[in-house]
Amino acid sequence: MPTYQIKVNGSVRSVDVSEDTPLLWILRDHLDLVGAKYGCGIAQCGACTVHLDGQAVRSCVLTAAQVSGKEITTIEGLSEDGSHPVQQAWKEVDVPQCGYCQAGQIMTAAAFLDKNPNPDSAEIKSAMQGNLCRCASYSRIYKAVEKAASRMG
């Protein structure tokens, strides 16, 4: 099996996987980073969202070859201690119900607010609509993004 150098959360990690292995399973099964979640495997639910060179991407449909040489950030590396303004807002608003989708929601929100720190309501909804929450904690996701924006903007 080929060996890939994966640059994740600031360090370079070496993995031996088949070339079609999605980044999601490299993170979860080979690098012990389980913050990105499996929900659909076809980029429909957003639970697996990570940052690739600062862009929010679906790690379930990216292969090792596609991410090689690029900077990957997962929820574990978004901040050292959960102090990123989006994580803080998520805690203050008490967003999670079951909590399974929330790492993906946070990663989508963080990349979005980085580019658009002063979004309006429609922009927030448009940015977050690729992330499913089966518990439908959408009211609080919206509130938390608004709150984080007020601090990042």
Next chain:
Amino acid sequence: MSTSKPNMTFSRRDFMRTSSLAGGGILIGFNLFTACKPEASPPVDLASLNYNDFNAFIKIADNGAVTIFSPNPEIGQGVKTSMPMLIAEELDVAWDKVLVEQGVLDTKNYTRQVAGGSQSIRFGWDPLRQTGATARQMLINAAASRWGVEPSECTTSEGVIKNASGETLTYGDVVKDAAGMEIPEKVKLKKRSEYKIIGKDTWNVDLDKIVTGQPLFGLDYKKEGMVIASVMRPPAFGQKLDSYDDAGAKEIPGVIDVIRFGDKIAVLAKDTWTAMKGKKALKASWKDDGTLESTSDHDRILTGLLDGKDFQTLRADGDIKKAFASADKVLERTYESPFLPHNCLEPMNFYADVTSDKIHLVGPIQTPERTAQEIAEKLDRSPEEIHLEMTRMGGGFGRRLYGDFAMEAAEISSKAGKPVKVVFSREDDMAAGIYRPAIKYRIKAAVKNGEVTGYHLKEAAVNSNMYGLIPNFFPAGAIENYQVDVAKHDSNITTGAWRAPYTNFLAFAEQSFFDELAEMMEVDKVQLRLDLLQKVKGTTDERIQYSPERMEEVIKTAVEKSGWGKQPDGVYQGFVNYYCHNSHVAEVANVEIEDGMPVVKKIICVVDCGIVVNPLGALNQIEGGVIDGVGHAMYGDFAFENGVPQSGNFDAYRLIRINEAPEVEVHLMENDHSPTGLGEPTLPPAGGAVANALKAATGKRLYKQPFTKYPELLIVPEKEIIG
């Protein structure tokens, strides 16, 4: 009027045990599940109880730190936070000094764990507060004895005991003495006005772990030597395995083994992706082993049942035949719903390590006790050999009441002789569902002299019918001649509980019907409901558990808060009131027209669930329940063709998204009633509220879910489009 309070007749001593800890401190063990059962009775032989019979513990260290070990499974409804709040309140400690841990202590022997079920707070309300109060009293008794004063002279505040002369001792100072004291038989509970924790916003205890991506869920669980199993199951309900060829799968590097068990084939690999790939490389042929049913068959069969005479009568008051024969007007309507998968965002998964001396099971399950028993039976082992650990669950909605995936893991591990984690793909999860059954309701009402004189509700469902007290929900008791009849079609498609079973669709049917009935009677829609409730007041029928007084308050509050009947042009409203899971709810949907299409902008939701233990958590449950209800009524559809599910993933199964979610405005009724359910009761009314508002906007009534399947009914007449 009967209340929802469970019968509590046992004594504290029967359920608690204390002991000193080697490292200092006291451990108070109690059986949460037994204590919270409504029919709880003391164990036969108390002396034989040991710590393996307890599944919840309060640990007070000699520095005063309090840890509450709660075994109650967390599926997102917040009980891992709210149940320990009840203990901490009566123990009288500061909430920020309490640590809550999932699971049990690391006891020498494995401890069997059990689940509290969907009525956690309702049944836990009394026993959990009494447990906390008992521990507090023991600490007071220990302090009083040291001081040589009467315990009644002592008070507590946030972990500090004070006597009449102003001397103080902390809980930590006296834990050692308390461990040896007798468990008091009678303890005094706080009044609501004395609460410091109950009723205060309390944040989810797992928040930090969730927002930093720490391992919490079953899918995150890892163990040395564990392999992943991806399972191929019959593609259609009604088929079984004929033969298979695993050569292609075995050629894939990383595939360890291919194992047949029953009509299923498991591909074992060292990682998840390889296991999933291995499964795709399997070649299997299947043969029919029963009827291959399609959605068109269910449509025809359920209609046939409603038209037929083969019913079981669940409630009959008066004489509906006479009522219909003498009616001035009769309204009859039929309502239809599809099957629904649960689609927990964390797909089903479970870990099993079956060895000759024990069975270790880990994963997300709502019914660990039953699952452990079933696995013991299947593998011909003693339940004592099973150790089951629960993880946090990425959603439940009823799916994780069924332990099929845990059974698969145990069977595969047993055959493979390895620790195995079964992981469902999303496609597996949708295709191996235990679905909400397709249901049709037919409702018929008789009106005479402006009064509703007869009401006949008929249910035709796949596999199972409404149960328990549902036939006695509103309008039972309000209409003289009233009857509920049910019939079912036995299918090989697996069905089961789905968030708010039966009521999740029945509420839409009945509340749409009332809306239309009011139109036919030419009376105000809310007034019709209030008038009917008047007739239930003072009923002596013990099966009627809803309170007309509480329902009336909820309705009146919803009218006021929603501005019912006073909305500006362009805002169309739909009204619903409903009782289920022992809570009373009213919801008003506001629909507006945008770009010529009706849009659900807002739901005003009024809830009476008694005392609210954690308002912050409660609001989350309510908002989520309402949006979940709107989403499934609008979009949820799941069909079968010759036994094969027709949707496999989220590209073909639509769940509501943030841009489609209405604003939810919540109003909680304040009263002193014991807490009742919140995880479910706000979901059922949402679909009806939306349908009634859409009727107001479009002039067209919806009888079938999901609404978006019938776009011709969602068109707004030209004259209604403003601007």
